[in-house]
Amino acid sequence: MxxxxxxxxxxxxxxxxxxxxxxxxxxxxxxxxxxxxxxxxxxxxxxxxxxxxxxxxxxxxxxxxxxxxxxxxxxxxxxxxxxxxxxxxxxxxxxxxxxxxxxxxxxxxxxxGSPEGEPYLHCMQGQDVIVRRVRSSTQSTVIDAAENILDATHTHFTHKGLLRGLSAKRHLVHVEVTGGEGWVEACYTGEERQQGLISRLLEGARTKTIGRFRHPGIAELEYWGTNGLVLATTFHLRQADERTVEGVGWLIGPRQGGIGHLKALAFKPLFNIALEQDRKVLKSASDNARFSPEALPAIGPLDFLRRDIAAIMEGKMPSAAAGPRVHQIEL
Ligand code: FES
Ligand SMILES: [Fe+2]
Missing domain, CATH: 2.102.10.10 (Rieske [2Fe-2S] iron-sulphur domain)
Structure with missing residues (x-):
């Protein structure tokens, strides 16, 4: 890489x-x-x-x-x-x-370097929201950790029961990938309400989910319901050393309605469980990647953001900037 x-x-x-x-x-x-x-x-x-x-x-x-x-x-x-x-x-x-x-x-x-202006904080900056701040460390690379946060298709397996229900039932979902200089995002619409524990606890009907990557290593998720924002996270990732990614970020909920204070408090421990599940697979991948022959990960048909994340990290324009890409998948 x-x-x-x-x-x-x-x-x-x-x-x-x-x-x-x-x-x-x-x-x-x-x-x-x-x-x-x-x-x-x-x-x-x-x-x-x-x-x-x-x-x-x-x-x-x-x-x-x-x-x-x-x-x-x-x-x-x-x-x-x-x-x-x-x-x-x-x-x-x-x-x-x-x-x-x-x-x-x-x-x-x-x-x-010498940045001009203020740092980017999170996707709900300046709005009336409640936040919890989090810090975490994972054995991985920034690109793998960012992709993991934004990847909707691993939740059926890595987070079964927590983010997804126990049934294997899937629904047809519309995905639109857009991008510009320094960012790319995938917007999922047509999802049913998720049956996992976290979703049942926190959400009403879901209208759309957005997963976004920003330069240099920012991954953010937004869950929107019929009454507006339900929940969002922005994670700033950095490569601490060759095998360690450190993350600092915000868990964000609307002050009114939405998850509210109590639910926001309940979310953090559940979020930590999900994080632990992700850490485990990322560590497994990181340990395994060291064996020769050196292998490049396959970019599967559902890995909508991987190439664009890599391009943004290399300072290039993501291909999604040329025009939106539309996919139908079963989620
Ligand atoms: S005072 Fe720092 S090494 Fe001597
Ligand atoms: Fe995950």
């Missing part, structure tokens, strides 16, 4: 609540980054002391600066060394790399 194109963007990396009194270490495309709260707000530094390269994240925060656990060098929110304990006189100039970082709606974003 070719490398994703690093167009300048804000990358969601953690929840605000992850970064408390202690520093928080994460990997961003294999690079160690430490998040902490400095005197000027959230701060993201390359997680390596300028002195003997120890992980700064194993140190502590002292007066809004991060203190290395080895000799106590301190770095401020901009990555400048401010103290070398035992040294008499002015502190010589040392620094570690700093990444621009901001917090929006309970999520921390780190700049990849």
């Amino acid at each position: 070719s490398e994703p194109v690093k167009k300048d963007h804000w990358q969601a990396v953690s929840l605000s609540t992850d970064v408390g009194r202690k520093p928080w270490r994460l990997l961003l495309d294999g690079a160690p980054v430490v998040l902490f709260r400095s005197t000027t707000g959230i701060s993201a530094l390359f997680d390596r002391c300028a002195h003997r390269l120890v992980e700064l994240s194993t140190g502590k925060i002292v007066e809004g600066e991060i203190e290395c656990p080895y000799h106590g060098w301190r770095f401020d929110g901009d990555g400048r060394c401010t103290a070398i304990p035992g040294h008499v006189g002015a502190v010589p100039h040392y620094r570690v790399r700093r990444y621009p970082a901001i917090e929006r709606d309970g999520v921390v974003f780190v700049a990849v």
Whole structure:
């Protein structure tokens, strides 16, 4: 697979609540980054002391600066060394790399390149919704994890009983795939009400389901009923290291009607069960992919988004941008 194109963007990396009194270490495309709260707000530094390269994240925060656990060098929110304990006189100039970082709606974003403007948050941004924030980690790749979130056809097997009923009955569903620069989506209409536990608990009649991918690794699902939005999720995925995908995202429901507060609370544990089921298949695929001969996954007739997701990740225009594609499938 070719490398994703690093167009300048804000990358969601953690929840605000992850970064408390202690520093928080994460990997961003294999690079160690430490998040902490400095005197000027959230701060993201390359997680390596300028002195003997120890992980700064194993140190502590002292007066809004991060203190290395080895000799106590301190770095401020901009990555400048401010103290070398035992040294008499002015502190010589040392620094570690700093990444621009901001917090929006309970999520921390780190700049990849020099993005302009505000980060994209979620598909119901600016609307009157209730949200729960989630973070997860999966042994996989961004493309496989994103496709898994958006793939309607695995639910019969991976999530039998939870997202789908126990019966094997299927219904004819209309799928329309559209896209543009940096995004592609599949809109499913004509679905019957789902018989799985989650759907029975949360939904009335369903009118349409949308699965959407956005640059650089954002997967989102929207469930619409006759009275409007029922439930939505937006997940920002990133490749932490070669075999690990980390996700930060929102579970979203309308404030009025729809799932409401109580149901939104009930949804999170059920969502976690589904996530665990997905983790299992993704790990199996990831483990198995390592055996030679190297194999490319088959793109089956129902894998409507795979090629376009790959194109978007490579910085290319998805083929769906040329015009909508229409399919009929049994779901
Ligand atoms: S290694 Fe960090 S202070 Fe020496
Ligand atoms: Fe799934």
